[in-house]
Each structure stands twice: as C-alpha cells, then as structure tokens.
Amino acid sequence: MKLNRLLCGCMLLLPFCIQAQDVGYVPPPSSETEEPGMPLRSALNKLGKLHKISFAYSSKLIDSKKVPAVSSTKKPLPEVLDDMLTPLQLQYKKIDEGLYVIQPALISEQNIAVPIKGTVKDKDGQPIPGVTIQVKGTSVGTVSTPEGTFTLNAPDANVTLLFSYIGYDPQEIALEGRTELNVVMATSSSQLEQVVVVGYGTRRKRDLTGAIGSVQGEELTKQPVNTATQGVQGKLAGVQIISSGAPGSQPLVRVRGTGSMLAGAEPLYVVDGVLTNDIRNINTADIVSMDILKDASSAAIYGVRAANGVVIITTKRGKIGKMEVSYNMNAGFREVAHLVKMANSTQYTDYLKDAAPNVTLPGYNVSTNWYDAILRKGFQQVHNISLSGGSEKFLYYFNAGYLTDEGIVNVNKYDRLTIRSNNEYNISDKLKFVAQFSYMRSNTRYVDLQGIYTNTYRASPLIPVMQHGKYGNTAAFGNVGNPVLTIDKNNDKLQEGRVQGTTYLEYSPWKFLKLRSSMSVNQSNFNRKKYNYKFLNDETTFLIAGGNQQRPESQLTMVKEQNQEWLWDNTATFQQRFGDHDLTVLAGYTAQKYQGEYIEGSRRNVPISTDLWYLIAGDPNTSTVTADGDKYARTSILGRVNYSYKDKYLATISFRNDASSRFPSENRNGYFPAVGLGWVLSQESFLKDQQIFDFLKLRGSWGRIGNDNIESNLYILTGSTGQQYFFDGKATLGTSLADIKNRNLKWETTEEYDFGLEFTTLKQRLTGEINYYNKKTIDALVGVKIPGLLGDPDNEYITNAGSFVNKGWEFTLQWKDKINEDFDYTFGGNLTLNDNEVTGLNQGQPLLKGGVGGQGPVTKTDNGHPIGSFFVYDALGVFVDQAAVDAYLNKDGQKIQPDAKPGDLRYRDANNDGRITVDDKIYAGSYQPKLYYGLNAGVNYKGIDLSMDFYGNAGNKIYNGKKAFRYEITDNVESDYADKRWTATRPSATDPRVLSNSMPASTYFIESGNFFRLNNVTLGYTLPKQLLERMKMNRLRICLTSQNLFTVKRFSGFSPEMISTNPKADGFISAQNNSSPLESGIELMPYPTTRTFAAGLNVTF
Incomplete structure (x- = not known):
C-alpha cells in the first residue's frame, strides 16, 4: 500500500x-x-x-x-x-x-514510379529494425521492419537512398538502376553517440558531465580471459588492472589510485542492478558493455560504496526478429610467462663453499629444476551457445557457457558452468516486466600456493624429485619440504554455486514518466573439502629418512559458507523536452540486507578412501570447530537531475543519503551530493565557422562519496568467554575483553574535483579526451598502536585518523578511419599520471607494515609520502676488500660499520651521526606507479581482422622479498646472483657474498617495477556474406589469439605486476586478493603470470 x-x-x-x-x-x-x-x-x-x-x-x-x-x-x-x-x-x-x-509530407502517388525493396543488417548478419530509409532530397521514406526488410516507392531508379539509425554510421547508396538492396550498416564510428550506463539510467556520451570509461563486450570476447575485468587491461585511462595467473582468480582493479588504507579498495560492481564485489561468475560472452564511473560526480549516485569507483556491467538482451542461434568457442593452452632461473648444481655447490663450508653435500648426481617438476602447460577451453530473439511483446536471451582451465601447476584446475536468461515482457504499451537470472557452478582443485612456491624456490638442486617411487628428502638437507610431495599429499577441492537474479516492473502512466520497482537477489555458497594424506619421514616415503616433512595423522577439513543478499530499488524517472530544454529527473529509494554464515570443522585419522571422507569417520577426540557470521543492512534515498539547453549547456546534480548498520547509530547516515557542468563549445556561434573541431566540450564536476567496506562490528566491544579467575578463593568462569573498539567510528569520505576536455576532429576520425582530477580522502581508517595495558591483544585501535590524496591527469587519443568498403583501421592509446600522498595522520603515528622474515617492516606510511612507501637502509654497494671496510669512517675517524667484512653490503649514514642505526632508513619509492598506459591498433581488410593491445606502467618499485626471506643458509639462490656475487677471487661491487635472513631491509632488494607488455594479439577471418548465404549462416569467424605474448622489464622476479603480497590457498572465502595497500609491492611467492595461445570459432545462424 x-x-x-x-x-x-x-x-x-x-x-x-x-x-x-x-x-x-x-x-x-x-x-x-x-x-x-x-x-x-x-x-x-x-x-x-x-x-x-x-x-x-x-x-x-x-x-x-x-x-x-x-x-x-x-x-x-x-x-x-x-x-x-x-x-x-x-x-x-x-x-x-x-x-x-x-x-x-507524403508525395502523391502520381509522382511515384519505382518500387524499391531490400534488407538492412549489421556486420554480423543480424537484421536491424527501425532503420530510417529516405530518398535523398525528398521526404519519401520508410523504416525497416523487425526482420530488417523495407519497401518504398522512389521517383526513379537513379536516386540516392539515405540510411540512418542510432549507434550506426549513416550511409548514402546510389541505386544506379537497382531495385533491390542488401545493406550492411557499421557500428557508429562516433563515440559521442554511444549510450553509456550511468547508474539508474543511461546518457549519450556527448551529454556526460562526469568521467566515464566504456568498453564494449565484443572487445572483451576477443581475448581468452576468464574474468571480464582482465579484458579491460590497458584500455581505459585511470583504470589499473592487475591479473594473477591463478585459475578462477579475480583481478585487482584500482580506479584513479589507491582509495583506502584499511577499508576495501576495490570498486563496486553492478551487474544488471545486482551490487556485488565478485564477478567471477559473469560469463564474458554475456556482456554488452562495461562502463566504469571514475569520478565522484558520476559515482555519487551509489554513495556509500562508490569511493573506489563503480563498474557497471550490462548483459545481453533479445532483439526483435527471428531466433538467432550463436555458438562460440576458444581452446588452447597456458604456460608460465616468466620464471626466476635458479642456480644449478654446480653454481649451488660453489655458493655453499662460501656460505656453509661445513655442510655435507648429498651424493646424488643430479641438477634438479624444481619449477619443471611442479609446472606444466595447462589446457583451457571455453564454449558458449546462445539463443535470442523476440517480438514487440516478448524479448528473450539465453546463454549456457562452460569453461575449463587446468592452470600451470600440477593438479590445479578450474571448471565453471554458467547459465543466463534475460527476458522482457511488454504486457501493454504502459507496463513492462523484466526477469534476469544467472547461475554459476564451479569446481576448483586448489594447491597450497604459498608452501609450494616457497619450497620450489628454496629446494636444493642436489636432491632428486623422486627415484624408484620414493621422494627426494629435501627436508633432511636444508629444512625445506619437497614441493612435489606437498602437491601429491594434499587434496583440496572447492565447489562454489552462485545465483543472481533481478526482476522489475516498469509502469509508464504517461510516456514522459517511468515508475520502476526492482528486486535483486544474490546468493552464494561454498563447500570446501581438504584432505591431508598421512605420510612419515621414513624410508617408505623418502629415499633417505629424516627431516621434518611428515604428517603422522591424516586430516580432513570441511568448510561451508552461505551468503544471501537482497536489494530492493524503487525509482521514478521523468524525461521531457521543452523546446530547447531537455530535462530528466530521477528519484528513488533503496533497501539492502546481507547475511552470511561460515563454519569449519576438522578431524584427524580419517580413512584414505574418498568414500569415507566425512568428519564422522575421523577421531572425535581431535575435533575442531570454527564458526563465524556477518550481517548488515543499508537504506538509501537518491535523486538526480540532468538538464541540457540546446544540447549545448549541460548540468547534472545528484544526491544520495545512505544509512549503514556498519557504523554506530550517531554516525550511521552519510550524505553524498555531486554536481557536474558541461559546455559544448562546438555548438556556439563563435566557433561554427572553425574547421578544426567537429565536437568540443568542456566539463567540470565535484562530488562526495563514502566507503563502508569494513568489518560489520568494528565499533562493538567484544569479549572472550572461558577465562577463569579467582573470586573469594574460588575459581570462577569469566569473560575477558577481546579488543578495544572505537564507538565514534565513522565513514571514510572522499571528495573529488574533476575537469575534462573532450573533442573530435578531422571529420570525426580523431577522438580525444583530457582529464584532471583531485581526489581527497578524509577520516580514513587506520590502526593506531596503543599501550598493552589497555587490554587489546593486538595493541591496536582502529579509528578515523588518516587522510590522503590522489591527483593526476588522464589522456586518451583514438584514430579511426575507413579507406573504402573493404579496408578500415584504428589505433590509439591512453596515459594516466597519478600522484598519491598521505596528507594527515592525525594521531601522529606512522604505519609500519610488510614484514619480510627477520628484516621486520619494510614499508612506512607517513605524511608527505605515498601509501605503503618502502622505508629501508640505503645500500651503497659492496665492500670489495678489507681496505674498503677500513676506509669507511665517520668524522671522528671511527669505522661506520665496524663488524663488516669484505663482500658485505655498505649502508649510507643518512643522518650523519657516524654509525648505522634505524635512524638511517630512507624512503625508497612506492609500489604505486607514477604513470600507466595502454596502446591499441587494429585493421580490417576484406574479412581479415588483426588487433594488438599493449600496456605497461612506470615509476613504481618492487621489494624482492623472496630473495630477502632466507629460511636456511642452505636455501638455493638465483642463478644470476650465483654468478655475480662477491667472492675473494671475483670481488663484485654490487652483490654481497652471502644472503641471510639477518640482513637488514635495504635498497639492495628494491627493483624497478617498470614494464611494457604486448597483452593481446588476435588474427581473425570472417567468411564473406555470399558464401554464408549458401551455407545458411549469418556469420562465421575463426581466429587465433595470444595473451601476454612478451614483456619488457627490468625486474628480476616473476612478474612486475603485484596482485598480492602473499597468496593463500583459501582466499576463496571473500573472492578478493589479500593484498593490503599498506604492504603491497612485496614479492614473496606469487602465482606466476601466464601466456596463452588459443584458437576460436564463432558461428551464428
């Protein structure tokens, strides 16, 4: 009611x-x-x-x-x-x-002489209904039918026909005596006429007052990627995307820099109205477009969750016409793109003579490459079949997709089944009902990435992988587990299911007013079963007994997680044009609720048979149970006004009021206004005679947005039960304080100014855009250290005590030209310059994070520097001999490093106090790139298409943590270091004689993160229309494609792209990578990036 x-x-x-x-x-x-x-x-x-x-x-x-x-x-x-x-x-x-x-006006029949008929289709052979066909110079015209056909009566058979339709390039075709035409229309080369999704509505790109980047679905499907955002790498200014090679993983996305220190820094994803933080369930083949709201003015309509940008994904719908059946597939293999070359047996033996001269070497005559032992070429394939079509009353789209990805690590595998059904029912001219449904089910065979890669990097090449059915005992020599055994003795499987659906009823009592009520549901469940096999460190398992790699008891761990979320949107949209005035008004109310539950249990001594992998089959005396849960709710009121005068003066005003249960009642509401203005200068009379710009627009905006992506009960005091204390001489059960909480916790708030210039020139061949942004975040959540006597186990207090700024420039240029009907080409690029700086830590405490072994924290976040900056000693090189050690003196003539030996690193006395102390640490760069860019090129000639995409970044640093993290002196070393390190007979000036865990964190371990990558190359061929008609097909295209073909870099590690500080096998719970902004850029043991080669086929009937 x-x-x-x-x-x-x-x-x-x-x-x-x-x-x-x-x-x-x-x-x-x-x-x-x-x-x-x-x-x-x-x-x-x-x-x-x-x-x-x-x-x-x-x-x-x-x-x-x-x-x-x-x-x-x-x-x-x-x-x-x-x-x-x-x-x-x-x-x-x-x-x-x-x-x-x-x-x-209609021309009288007596002047009409020649009947003309024909069809209008797109480049894929699909009919285009509603195309306007007009005889040039007259008012004679018609429109194409739902089947793409048309008929009209022309004055004669030598006139010229004009074809026009929104989203397609207009065409002029001279009849030259013909009375039947088959017309193919090309997608509009003018990006200005593209329709962009802006949140609760759409706008033409030319009418935007904010910064929005768009990628069409057909661009995403060209690449053999498993997650849609991976296909956007390098395509949009201001959007940085970092991918992992792990099957089923979700890329890290950063919009205009790092958006938070402690709260989530990932953008909000909106898929057909469903708000989510996980899009691994979205089939790329279902996507029509991906629009990324970059500035606060555009994103403010989503308020509370928009501080890190908004990614809006629109999926396909049916079109009026007969049923279209489409099948597409690609299949190929993945391989590791780059590995760190480790020392062989000769290099390793030579190293140990200096590092551990008293160690007895094993007697195997081998030189094991442990990466070869655990890695493979993984097969991957994708299949999709879709049905679409409809009438004026009913439109439908259905797609089923299957993906399998073996990954590059032995036994690692990911399978995914997706189903999508989008249906639209036009009940009457005023009432429409839409139902959109998607289902995903996946199965993943996980591997212990951290343990496997750590041991592979450390393991001695003098130990064989396996001989005579027994494993080489790397643990008996060097205290490092055999990584192949680790893979074989663990069986870790995850099954994930996800259902998302949106239904809405849209009623238009008048054609200028739309009333919509939408209900969205997002439900997911995870079931994990991990079995750890029993094995001993005796000669039944290993070639020799000993070491600490053993598991005396088998163990079964089972995890179940369920998440349910619903969102109710109600909006009213008024849209009208009053002469030169165009007005759109949106008002709405939304409510959202989430609830999740998690339970984990384990038992030991579970039988080895897979038929008995149930907890009840294990030893009840070894049971462990862990449970957790979460719930929160939000309500919102929103509104937006879009106004334009003569398509020349543009204005957008929006407002949103969010209430989130994640904050205490007194700070629960957040208010997020925004305003944007635009001026189309090319419409002005004083520029009408200029011949340079076809379109020229200035725009500026301001907005405020929030971030509540934090733990739900961060402001509520909690306690631990089961604690005993003595009262009146008796032991009494009590409760102790678990941690200290801040009752005044409030929103992180981001304010942003954005200024842009958009233009097209040279008859719309060249399109460009320049943006400047200044985005300041205040009341950022940080962990402040407190005295231990206050009772917090972590001695930390989370509060709103930080502020920082991201500011920079974005440049985009794109050239498109059509030489003739058979040949067109395009090339372009984008460049982003971003500067991140902490402007205020109100409690005066710098944040130290990123511990690497015994080195302690290697990052420091403080005023005047980027978030997560490296803070280390400045290594000046190596003492080549004792004379160099003796010559390194302070002003008093004393040795600055009195305990140093030849071959040790020399550190700079930064504060000039004559000795090396913690006060000599310096800021040595950040993981955040100062610039990142993308380049693209494409050509089409008589059905042959070739496209290439490049991207890269510069100005960032990486801490080579795996080189610094030394567990044992007998750990293997990298081949390059083994050849260049200091020795008495080869006094190197750059690499120290020995690497040990006790070495302090220094610039020696910091390397350049600059890289340039050929991200994708695709070569395709589309069969000609004449041949397709004989084959009863609308379209057939075959292609060859390669992803991550080569990378130019200086970094000696696995990959200059850092998605995670330290990957975990159980990261599936949140579907997010676990890389904290305060300690990113430290390479320990990441999943290597992969190179893909694949062949594809697309057939449409």
Missing part, C-alpha cells in the same frame, strides 16, 4: 507533461503573429499559445526551417498550418484536441 501511494503521488505531481523521448515539446509561447523568415520552431510556439495546443516533432526535422510567408492568425488553424508547412514539405497530423504531430 505504501508503494502504491508513493507511485500515485508521483503521477499526480506531473499530470501536465507529455511524451517526448525523441521529439520536441512546445510550451505556450508569448506572441500571436508569424513573420517571414521566423524560425519554424518559434512560429509553432506562438500558435501553441494562441490555440492552447501542443506540437510534437523531431528537432532535426524543423531546426533549419523558417516560415516562408506571413500567415494570418485570423485564419482557421488548419489553413494556417497548411500555409506554413506545405512549402517546407511538411504536414501535420492531429492526435487529439490538444496535440498535433509535425511530420514529413
């Missing part, structure tokens, strides 16, 4: 408006006569005032026309309109007593 009253109230407020989607509406004018030469629009305004009527018309139809002669307003209205319109080849049609439609 409340909803009905709300909707009826909205209707009663707007009874004076009429339909005007594509047409102009004339309000009452202010004069009563029409003068020769007066604009037709003004003349109609006056007639509307005089006769109390309204006129509807296409702006393009009348904007250039003027009244030819004086029309007496004393004549009857029909005569006045005839006098005014007939000379202009126009006519009117009376709809009712108050509304007249102006339209092109």
